[in-house]
Amino acid sequence: MRLLGIEEIENIAIGAAVLGTGGGGDPYIGKMMAIEAIKKYGKVRMITVDELKDDDLVVPVSSIGAPTVGVEKIASEEELTASLEMLEKVLGKKATAIMPIEVGGINSLIPVAAAAKKGIPVLDADAMGRAFPEAQMVTFHLDGLSPGAVTMADDKGNTLLMYPINGEWSERLARAATIQMGGQAKMCDYALEGKNVKQSAIPDTLTLAEDIGKIIRHSKVKGLNPVKEMLKKLEGFELFQGKAVDIRRRIQEGFTKGEALIEGINKNKDQLVKLFFQNEHLLAxxxxxxxPLAITPDLIAVLDLETGVPITTEGLKYGARVIIIAFPCHEKWRTKKGIETAGPHYFGYPYEYEPVEQLERKRKDWE
Known part of the structure; x- marks a missing residue:
């Protein structure tokens, strides 16, 4: 167990935006919510998966909806924990710890803010190892666990309880409700006992986000290249340097969907890369x-060329000079079920999944 204060939140916010692969919501908003909660309620205890007891109740708290909407609809303190308090009432049991459902953007830090308000620990783990756009795209689903009772809350004071039969139905019902709630809502699903979380969650991902944030914030002071240092940490690859010349976004079915065309500069002059995203970058x-240069479920991130600071899908603007990087996903996503759940065919892309390191070897051959 250790304490999270403002310095740790600053680092997590930046690192979570890298792991969020452009999605997960605006990390700045999540950072400010977490910092405000810490100032009001005190530092948050962060525990590891190994510290959980088998009968502990661990509840993910997250935001669902289109990240573009989330920039303009910032959650109130009441909305932040309304879904959690409703779930506790339904289950007749208090949460022992709160965890992020994904380690990406705002959804890494909403649990920290909720944990500060409730006075309970946040778990150093998540169920994706990145951000994905749909509710069933979690390691709990891959391991055959049910979402259980699902609760939602919006900015108007509405709360909702449902019992979906599986992860896919949780996504369908929650997404439809989110649209009616204005495109953004807070959600609790996959409230599980400690023994299940220890088996299925991806451990130490908030610490990983914090480490990435430290690299980006402090490398230049030490005379190091932040992108190169980050790629060493993530065992990743630099795919492209370029300038955004065409960005097309649309709010569709409760997601921010679109494509971005990046025109090569420096060593990539006269080349073009196209990024496809659904909240998160899914294909380069x-x-x-x-x-293909990189394919979901591997991670694709867009970074500012000068600073290495990650740029979200809603924050990418015409003329931005960027570096595109990619790195391997957690091994659970490279299983047959993982690829069926969050691979390219699920999103309608006409490519077979290949690991990014394999694609990188091929790229060196055809270049």
Whole structure:
């Protein structure tokens, strides 16, 4: 167990935006919510998976909806914990710890803010190892666990309880409700006992986000290249350097969907890369050769060329000079069920999944 204060939150916010692969909501908003909660209620205890007892109740608290909407609809303190308090009432049991459902953007820090308000620990783990756009795209689903009772709350004071039969139905019902709630809501699903969380969650991901944040914030002071240092940490690859020349976004079915065309600069001059996203970046393609560079469930992140600071899908603007990087997902996503759940065919992309390190070897051959 250790305490999270403002310095730790600053680092987690930046690192979570990298792991969020462009999605998970605006990390700045999550950072400010967490910092405000810490100032009001005190530092938050962060515990590891190993510290859980088998009968502990661990509850994920997250935001669901289109990240573009979330920039303009910031949750109140009451909305932040309304879904959690409703779930505790339904289950007749208090949460022992709160955890992020995904380690990405605002959804890494909403649990910290909720934990500060409730005075309970936040768990150093999540159920994705990144951010994904849909509720069933979690390691709990991969391990056959049910979402159980699902609660939602919006900015108007509405709360909702449902019992979906599986993760796919949890996504369908929650997404439909989110649209009616104005495109953003707070949600609790997969409230599980400690023994299940220890088996299925991806451990130490908030610490990983914090480490990435430290690299980005402090590398230049030490005379180091933040992107190179980050890629060492993540065992990743630099795919492309370029300038955003065309960005198309739309709010569709409760998601921010779109494509971005990046025109090469520096060593990538006269080349083009196209990014495809649904809240998160899911596919990077060499547009001139029509060859994939990185494919979901591996992680694709867009960074500012000068600072290495991550840029979200809603924050990417025309003319931005960027570096596109990619790195391997957690091994659970490279299983047959993982690829069926969050691979390219699920999103309608006409490519077979290949690990990013394999694609990188191929790229060196055809370049």
């Amino acid at each position: 393609v060499d547009a001139s050769k029509d060859k």
